[in-house]
Amino acid sequence: MKTAVVTGGASGIGRAIADRLRADGCHVAVLDLNPGDDDFSHAADVSDRDQVEAALTRIRAQLGPVSILVNAAGLEGYARFKKLPFEEWNRVINVNLNGTFHCIQATIPDMLEAGWGRIVNISSSSAHSGQPFMSHYVAAKSAVNGLTKSLALELGPSGITVNAVPPGFIDTPMLRKAEADNKLGGTIDEHIQRTPVRRVGRPEDIAAACAFLVSEEAGYVNGQILGVNGGRNT
Numbered sequence: 001m002k003t004a005v006v007t008g009g010a011s012g013i014g015r016a017i018a019d020r021l022r023a024d025g026c027h028v029a030v031l032d033l034n035p036g037d038d039d040f041s042h043a044a045d046v047s048d049r050d051q052v053e054a055a056l057t058r059i060r061a062q063l064g065p066v067s068i069l070v071n072a073a074g075l076e077g078y079a080r081f082k083k084l085p086f087e088e089w090n091r092v093i094n095v096n097l098n099g100t101f102h103c104i105q106a107t108i109p110d111m112l113e114a115g116w117g118r119i120v121n122i123s124s125s126s127a128h129s130g131q132p133f134m135s136h137y138v139a140a141k142s143a144v145n146g147l148t149k150s151l152a153l154e155l156g157p158s159g160i161t162v163n164a165v166p167p168g169f170i171d172t173p174m175l176r177k178a179e180a181d182n183k184l185g186g187t188i189d190e191h192i193q194r195t196p197v198r199r200v201g202r203p204e205d206i207a208a209a210c211a212f213l214v215s216e217e218a219g220y221v222n223g224q225i226l227g228v229n230g231g232r233n234t
């Protein structure tokens with residue numbers, strides 16, 4: 001059995017990915033701010049390298065070396081760029097981009113040692129088109145896509161694939177909060193009308209793409225940005 005680490009695995013998309021990989025036969029450990037109380041869920045702020053390393057030490061002691069990493073921890077931010085405080089810019093970059101950096105750098109020694117690994121980064125469809133009032137979030141998620149492509153080239157020769165899944169509108173606590181705060185630029189129903197498959201995405205839609213990308217049979221899929229968005233690239 002392979003050991004997978006899913007960040008942000010206590011909620012929404014990350015939780016669905018953790019459930020799916022468990023169902024597919026992996027040992028799954030979760031890293032999250034408020035991870036719940038099962039033995040394989042660990043509290044860590046992904047933007048804090050010491051917390052990430054401490055959680056990974058516990059995970060390796062429980063489940064052995066990590067061969068699959070899915071970076072799903074993330075947070076959104078909304079602000080007019082003219083008034084965006086640098087501290088807020090940094091907060092969003094720190095979690096979405098630097099958190100991805102820390103988790104990848106802290107887990108790849110295991111994958112390099114094994115000569116096999118799978119990394120999937122959850123970015124965002126907003127990186128495709130941009131999004132007003134979300135410049136920091138879109139900058140971070142765009143950088144995650146760039147990081148994905150570069151690491152695919154760098155780590156591919158070592159048997160490690162690196163891909164990204166940018167979700168469209170997925171029904172999670174993050175999306176519902178954005179709707180409640182009037183940050184979505186319309187209701188979820190209005191967004192559904194602009195989505196070719198005419199429904200909001202489910203966390204399980206993202207989990208299915210991740211399950212494929214981390215599988216043995218996806219070994220020739222590397223450096224790809226696999227949009228899961230109902231056909232709406234925004």
Ligand code: NAP
Pocket residue numbers: 007008009010011012013014031032033034044045046047071072073074075076095099122123124125166167168169170171172173174175
């Ligand atoms: P969610 O339900 O809010 O889940 C995100 C999880 O990440 C939460 O458990 C959250 O913990 C955790 N988290 C936040 N900051 C963290 C940190 N510093 N360290 C560790 N864990 C942290 O959101 P989601 O919709 O499932 O989002 C998952 C990923 O998909 C995110 O990267 C998001 O940007 C991306 N995404 C989502 C959508 C969408 O439509 N839902 C669209 C595009 C991209 P707390 O709840 O305790 O803060």
